[in-house]
Amino acid sequence: MAKMNLLQAINSALDLAMAKHDNVYSFGEDTGGFGGVFRATSGLTEKYGKHRNFNTPLVEQGIIGFANGLASQGSYAIAEIQFGDYIFPAFDQIVNETAKFRYRSGNEFNVGGLTIRTPYGGGIAGGHYHSQSPEAYFAHTPGIKIVTPRNPYEAKGLLLSAIFDKNPVLFMEPKRLYRASTGDVPEEEYTIPLGKADVVKEGSDITVLGWGAQMEMIEKAVEKSEEDGVSCEVIDLRTISPWDVETVTQSVLKTGRLVITQEAPITGGFASEIAATVQDKCFLYLESPIGRVCGIDVPYPLCHEKEYMADHLKIYEAIKRSMNY
Amino acid sequence: MVKDKKHDTEIVTKPKWFDKDSVTIPMLQILKEDGSFHKDADMPKYDKELIVKIHDTMQFIRILDERMIAAQRQGRISFYLASRGEEAESVASAAALDAGDMIMGQYREQGALAYRGFTVEQFMNQLFSNEKDLGKGRQMPVHYGCADLNFMTISSPLGTQIPQATGYAFGQKMDKTEKCTICYFGEGAASEGDFHAALNMASVYKVPVIFFCRNNGYAISTPAQGEQYAGDGIAPRGIGYGMKTIRIDGNDVFAVLKATQEARRLAVEENEPVLIEAMSYRMSGHSTSDDPTGYRTRDEEAGWQAKDPLERLQKWMMNEGWLDKDHVEEHHAEVKAKVLAALKESEKVPVPHIDELINDVYDEPTDMLKEQLDELKEHIRKYPDAYSKTSGRLD
Numbered sequence: 001m002a003k004m005n006l007l008q009a010i011n012s013a014l015d016l017a018m019a020k021h022d023n024v025y026s027f028g029e030d031t032g033g034f035g036g037v038f039r040a041t042s043g044l045t046e047k048y049g050k051h052r053n054f055n056t057p058l059v060e061q062g063i064i065g066f067a068n069g070l071a072s073q074g075s076y077a078i079a080e081i082q083f084g085d086y087i088f089p090a091f092d093q094i095v096n097e098t099a100k101f102r103y104r105s106g107n108e109f110n111v112g113g114l115t116i117r118t119p120y121g122g123g124i125a126g127g128h129y130h131s132q133s134p135e136a137y138f139a140h141t142p143g144i145k146i147v148t149p150r151n152p153y154e155a156k157g158l159l160l161s162a163i164f165d166k167n168p169v170l171f172m173e174p175k176r177l178y179r180a181s182t183g184d185v186p187e188e189e190y191t192i193p194l195g196k197a198d199v200v201k202e203g204s205d206i207t208v209l210g211w212g213a214q215m216e217m218i219e220k221a222v223e224k225s226e227e228d229g230v231s232c233e234v235i236d237l238r239t240i241s242p243w244d245v246e247t248v249t250q251s252v253l254k255t256g257r258l259v260i261t262q263e264a265p266i267t268g269g270f271a272s273e274i275a276a277t278v279q280d281k282c283f284l285y286l287e288s289p290i291g292r293v294c295g296i297d298v299p300y301p302l303c304h305e306k307e308y309m310a311d312h313l314k315i316y317e318a319i320k321r322s323m324n325y
Numbered sequence: 326m327v328k329d330k331k332h333d334t335e336i337v338t339k340p341k342w343f344d345k346d347s348v349t350i351p352m353l354q355i356l357k358e359d360g361s362f363h364k365d366a367d368m369p370k371y372d373k374e375l376i377v378k379i380h381d382t383m384q385f386i387r388i389l390d391e392r393m394i395a396a397q398r399q400g401r402i403s404f405y406l407a408s409r410g411e412e413a414e415s416v417a418s419a420a421a422l423d424a425g426d427m428i429m430g431q432y433r434e435q436g437a438l439a440y441r442g443f444t445v446e447q448f449m450n451q452l453f454s455n456e457k458d459l460g461k462g463r464q465m466p467v468h469y470g471c472a473d474l475n476f477m478t479i480s481s482p483l484g485t486q487i488p489q490a491t492g493y494a495f496g497q498k499m500d501k502t503e504k505c506t507i508c509y510f511g512e513g514a515a516s517e518g519d520f521h522a523a524l525n526m527a528s529v530y531k532v533p534v535i536f537f538c539r540n541n542g543y544a545i546s547t548p549a550q551g552e553q554y555a556g557d558g559i560a561p562r563g564i565g566y567g568m569k570t571i572r573i574d575g576n577d578v579f580a581v582l583k584a585t586q587e588a589r590r591l592a593v594e595e596n597e598p599v600l601i602e603a604m605s606y607r608m609s610g611h612s613t614s615d616d617p618t619g620y621r622t623r624d625e626e627a628g629w630q631a632k633d634p635l636e637r638l639q640k641w642m643m644n645e646g647w648l649d650k651d652h653v654e655e656h657h658a659e660v661k662a663k664v665l666a667a668l669k670e671s672e673k674v675p676v677p678h679i680d681e682l683i684n685d686v687y688d689e690p691t692d693m694l695k696e697q698l699d700e701l702k703e704h705i706r707k708y709p710d711a712y713s714k715t716s717g718r719l720d
Contacts, residue, residue, distance in 0.1 A: 034546035034620045055547045057516040057554065058483060086482055089518060125403040127465035129481035267693075296697040298686050303454040303462030303676040306712055307701060313708050 004185040007178045009152035010040045010117070013159040014078065016189045018048050021076060024163070026053045028063060028080030028117075037082060038119060038178055064090035064116065068097050071111035076163060084120035084172060085129045091137070098168045099143030114168040115159075119175035120148070121213045121263050123309060127302040133212075133264040133295075138170055139241045139273065145194055146240040148172040150215035152183045157192030158238060165194055174213035181216070197244035199251065203233035206257035206322055209248060209274065211237040214261045214310065221315035230323055240270055248274065249281045256287040259318045261310050266294035288325035291318040350560045352572045352604060355579035358632050360640025362579075369421070369583035373647050378440070379420050379578055380642060381656060383412040383635050386436045388660045389445070390609070393452060393466075396668060397613040402452050406467045408433045410576070410608030413634035414539050416440050417578045418507065418601075421585035427493055427506040429477045429486040432467055433539065433607075434509045441474040445663050449671035456677040461685070484510060484517030487536065491527040491598075494534035498596060505533035505592040507585075512602075513544025515559045524566040524600065533592035535585065536563070536600045539575060541607035546620040563600030575603030576634035606632070679705070679715040 004012065018024045026041055032055035035042025044053035056063050060081055067079040081087045087094070094116070102110040122131035135146055145167050149155035155173070162169035174181075200215070201222070210218050215236050222232040233251050237243055252258045258278055260271040275290040293310045301308050355366040362368075390407035397405045408415065415436030419428065428437050435448070447459070451469050454462035460470055460478060470478025477493075480486065490508030497504050514520060515538055527534050538559045542549050549558070563570030569591055573580040581603060588599040606629035610617045617626075642648035679702065683694040690698075702719050709716035 029544070030546045032547075032552075037545060037614070055552050057552070058513040058544050058547070059516040059518060061518050062516070088482075125465070127468070127481070128463065130465070266697075296682070296701065297694060298683055299463070301463050301682060302465055304679065304682045304715065307679060307682065307705065307715055311711075313711055314704060317704060317707070 001184045002187050003182060004152045005179050005182045006149070006152045006155050006173070007038055007040050009156040009185050010159055010173065011042065011044075012185065012187065013156045013163070014041060014044060015047065017076070017078070017160060017163045018044060018052060020189070023074070024052070024076040024078065025070060026078045026080070027056050027067075029056060029058055029082045031055060031080050036080060038175065040117070040173075041080065060086055060089040061093055064093035064098065067114050067116070068093060068101065068111050071114035071168070072101065072109050074113065076113040076115075078115045078117060078163060081116060081118040083130055084118045084134050085132045087118055087134060094138065094144065094170070095141050099141045101143075101168075103143060110166075111168050112166040115162045115171055116169070117159075117171045117173060119178070120172045121174050121176055122300055122305060123176040123213070125302065125305065126300075128299050131300040131305075133172075133262065135172060135240050136264060136268055136270050139270050143168070145169040145242065146172065147194060147238065148174065148212035148240065149238070150174070150212060150236050151177070151181050152185050154192060154198075154236075154238065156185055157190050158194070160189060161191040161194050169194070172212065176213045177216065192238070195239045195242055195244060197247040198236045198238055199233065199247065200236050201232065201234040203231040203255065205231040205255055206259065206319055207233045207235060207248070207251040207255045208259050208261070208315065208319065209235045209237060210261045211240060212263075214263060217310065217312045217315055218261060220312035221319060224312070224316045225319045228320075230319060232319065243274065245277060245281070249278060252278055252282045253285050256285050257322045258286075259291040259293060259315065259322055261293040261315050262295075263310060264295055265297045266292055267297050269294055288322045291322050293318045345556045345561070348557075348561055348564060350557060350570070350572045352574055353580045353584060354574040354577050355583060356577045356637060356641055358637060360637055360644065362641075366579075367583065369579055369586050371579070371582060375420060376578075376638075376642065376647060379416050380635075380638055380648065382416045382436060382440045383638070384653070384656060385660050386412050386416070386439055387635060388657065389435070389448060389664055392661070392664050392668065394609070394613060401668075401672065402466050404466045404613055405452070406432055406612045407609035408435055410629065410633065411539055411541055411605050412436045413578045413581050413638070414537070414575045414603045414605055415509065417581035418537055418585040421582050422507060422589055423504060425475060425502070425504045426589070427475050427477060427490075427497070427504070429490045429493070429506060429508045430479055431483070431486065431510045431514060431539075432479050432481065433511070435467065435469065437509070438469055438471070438474065438476050441471075441476060443469065443471055443474060443476070445667045446671065447471070449667040450674065453671040453674065454676060455671055455674035457671070457674055458677075461681050462677045483514040484519035486510070487514070487517075487519050487523035488526065490534050490536070491523045491530070491532055494527070494532035494592075494598070495530055498532050503593055505535060505589055507535040507537055509537045509539060511544060512538060512540040512549045512559055513547065513553055515562070516553060521562075524563065524568060524598070527598035528567045531596045532598055533596055534598045535588045535592055536598070537585075538600065538602045539605060540602055541605050543607050543611070543617075543621070545611040545615060546617075558602055560600065560602040568600050569597050570600040570602070572602045572604065575605030576632045576637060578634065578638050605634075676714045679719060
């Protein structure tokens with residue numbers, strides 16, 4: 001075990017993956033010798049050479065198109081998009097190519113070796129373009145998995161699974177926690193299965209569900225609710241698509257209440273998708289309406305960031321509302 | 326010589342390859358690094374008043390940059406982007422334009438905005454995201470915009486403004502405005518698909534647009550030569566799209582002025598889109614979040630320091646008798662005092678009212694947004710201390 005922050009855990013996963021196979025490549029804007037603007041890829045060029053960990057020209061559509069081609073050739077392509085906010089020039093490559101490669105060819109070809117890493121989320125005074133959480137755009141597209149970790153241990157195990165999964169994966173890294181979240185992480189290789197949610201804490205009165213950086217907000221909110229005598233079951237979804245319906249519905253069947261939180265704006269967010277499925281499967285067991293604590297429907301703001309964020313106080317209030325319904 | 330009649334293309338019978346050496350593009354320089362003119366240079370139109378204004382604006386921006394980097398280090402603002410070393414590009418090109426021409430910047434063109442008359446108070450209000458900021462505090466520092474000064478609001482995603490410039494210029498042409506659009510971007514952004522789309526469309530539609538590429542050697546840590554591109558910079562791409570193209574010394578005020586004056590004439594009088602590649606160096610880090618010692622040497626920086634655009638201009642102006650040391654020092658002290666006073670004043674101005682959160686998403690806030698705002702205010706009333714910037718005035 002070693003003490004690592006989330007960035008170091010990601011770096012460790014990349015390092016082990018590249019050591020394991022010679023045809024694992026890591027690339028993106030500034031990710032070469034410099035090690036990326038957040039330093040997630042630092043040391044990899046020194047260790048594996050500039051042909052395995054390298055800088056790309058500044059063109060996101062090119063990065064993902066290149067990665068699609070490389071993965072279709074049979075290599076493992078780990079492409080970094082510097083900020084989730086800058087992934088949209090690559091939207092066509094991801095939605096129309098990555099996600100449909102296997103299906104459209106009748107499984108003649110696939111890009112299962114592709115992993116797209118990108119930092120996402122707010123709380124860092126990043127304004128419109130360094131704060132967004134774009135998971136819902138991609139969750140609407142069948143054919144690509146979406147994964148996001150909540151802490152260093154999860155980050156390493158999930159990223160190693162993502163890299164070697166037989167499907168393309170969008171791996172969204174909660175950048176607010178890059179250095180803020182630290183913990184014990186095994187130095188050797190281990191994996192955490194994709195598609196499996198994690199019951200972080202068991203409870204009996206209400207289920208509180210989130211993913212990525214929102215798990216930290218949930219933790220604080222739940223602490224406050226438990227002081228009020230509310231027993232909360234906390235679930236980290238881990239994989240947004242395909243999501244673990246079984247674990248979530250089993251929990252709600254037990255507690256009868258659900259609050260879901262996401263950073264992204266509420267309308268069309270993935271919380272809505274979960275709510276729709278849960279009401280369908282648990283309707284007669286629900287004691288109160290399913291609560292959603294999300295961003296409001298405006299572009300991610302700078303000066304009103306604190307007000308905008310789906311913070312622990314808003315989650316705490318939603319738990320109270322659900323309990324008092 | 327045989328010709329293919331349909332395309333008027335010369336036919337050859339042996340393979341004839343072309344490569345990056347097939348076209349060599351020189352660099353226009355008028356003011357040498359030692360502060361004297363090349364003897365046979367074609368001069369731009371200029372007079373003392375214009376050059377003094379260019380100088381004072383460059384000096385102002387340099388002082389503003391220095392002061393605001395310090396303010397960021399002190400935690401007074403969250404972020405800053407300096408333009409040190411590149412002031413001649415933005416200031417002298419803006420000086421070659423008409424005040425009615427549209428400017429679309431990337432994020433390192435504060436010099437052009439200052440030349441247009443954006444006040445030190447306006448700069449500060451944006452940097453402090455306060456309620457007097459024209460952008461209503463919504464964007465990160467340095468994302469300026471001002472409709473009155475024809476300066477389109479900056480957006481962080483790279484290259485998005487380039488095809489927009491083509492579209493804006495198309496409208497200017499159709500409306501017979503006799504104005505043009507200048508669009509600034511870096512050599513890194515020129516890798517984006519938007520750049521290629523923009524140049525191709527501008528050439529096809531023949532619109533009055535000046536694409537001004539600031540080739541400053543780095544896109545954050547990625548060096549231009551060999552890692553951003555393998556060819557001869559950005560300029561040959563303009564020729565590839567059938568466009569008038571020039572490469573200039575971006576640290577030479579007179580070369581920038583001359584090239585942009587000619588570009589404007591071509592754009593406005595002949596509807597010829599133009600590509601200018603200005604060669605310079607980003608003396609500062611990419612932003613306050615960046616530390617260039619991780620990817621380049623002090624020697625390299627020192628080499629470019631010797632080509633500094635402001636010092637070069639000052640040398641020439643002093644020899645010409647248009648500037649003396651006292652003016653430089655007095656102006657420096659005066660600007661510094663102004664910057665400091667504005668900084669202290671802006672810091673005190675509150676953030677915009679919380680109601681501004683839902684304005685401008687659409688022309689009018691929707692019913693759903695109004696409901697979301699009401700819920701938010703109710704929440705803030707419960708926890709006023711947690712949202713201290715706005716809780717004091719919710720009504």
